Amino acid sequence: MIKKIWSGANKFYWLFVPFSLLYGCVTLIRRSLYKWGILPSWQAPIPVIIVGNLSVGGNGKTPLVIYLIEQLTARGYRVGVVSRGYGGHSEHYPLIITDQVSAYQAGDEPYLIYQRTHVPLAIAPKRVDAVKQLITDYPIDIIIADDGLQHYALQRSIEIAVIDSKNGFGNGWWLPAGPMRETAKRLENVDVIVTNGELQVPIPLPHDIPAFTMQLKPAKAINVLTGEQCDIKQLKHIQALAGIGYPERFFTMLQGMGINIEKQYPFPDHHAFTRQQLLPLADDTQVLLMTEKDAVKCHAFAQSNWWYVPVDAQLDKLFIDHICNKLNS
Helix, strand or coil: CCCHEEEEEEHHHHHHHHHHHHHHHHHHHHHHHHHHCCCCEECCCEEEEEEEEEEECCCCCCHHHHCCCCCCCCCCCEEEEEEEECCCCCCCCCECEEEEEECCHCHHHHHHHHHHHHCCEEECCCCCHHHHHHHHHHCEEEEEEECCCCCCCCCCEEEEEEEEECCCCCCCCCCCCCECCCCCHHHHHEEEEEEEECCCCCCCCCCCCCCEEEEEEEEEEEEECCCCCHHHHHCEEEEEECCCHHHHHHEEEEEECCCEEEEECCCCCCCCCHHHHHHHHCCCCCCEEEHHHHHHCHHHCCCCCCEEEEEECCHHHHHHHHHHHHHHH
């Protein structure tokens, strides 16, 4: 229902427009206060790369962050990551993720990033606190902030805006009438634009801002319990599960690979799964296939017929060359 409202297909969004105008006014005033120096904004002693978006929901930020970590590390940079840790339940902040920290404490996306890269990663509602903790504890050259385009208390060297190619900016309205945190005009001030797939909706991209297309490519399926790997097409009687911003993207990806999905189970983004909730979704003759983001929350109670599909971001080499050039300029 909410997606139809935000897309403009359902005209009920007009009921929320007064609240959206209020949200937009507050957003613009707040950003201006930071711009004018009335509200304090802290600058780190090392470059900070923000990977964020203008709209809510899954845009592909996490795979892009992992891609950046891997590419910059390969070029000799020591990378650290900070995140708000949405959905996490830590008793203290900043929280440094280690092998002893759980996905429940860290939040699914930061935990996934750590599991894939094992770079220093700190979580705090105030990202400035996370950055300060990282540069105190680790010898790092660059900070990547997972999300935080609107977190103006932290100054940034490079801003990367990620756009979902299928849903775009919906009806273009601020929350709650639409999906926007800031208007599309904000794209004129970022350094790089990345679209998650080829744009399927009309979005006026600024001509003077470099734009790149990211493709998310699935790797082999991995067993959640044992870590065994196999070709996804070897799995039979698949029951697909996705608790991400746009679950349909996962299901469509599988179908595009020729995978026959017997049943789809969409869940809300960052959903906290339980064993009792997932056991009935697939019996011993079936496979419960999920995203990597879902799998990191299920290791403690995983079953032998639970599998997940990691995805890797692929971009033109010009993208990382452009980022490195800006870091060195």
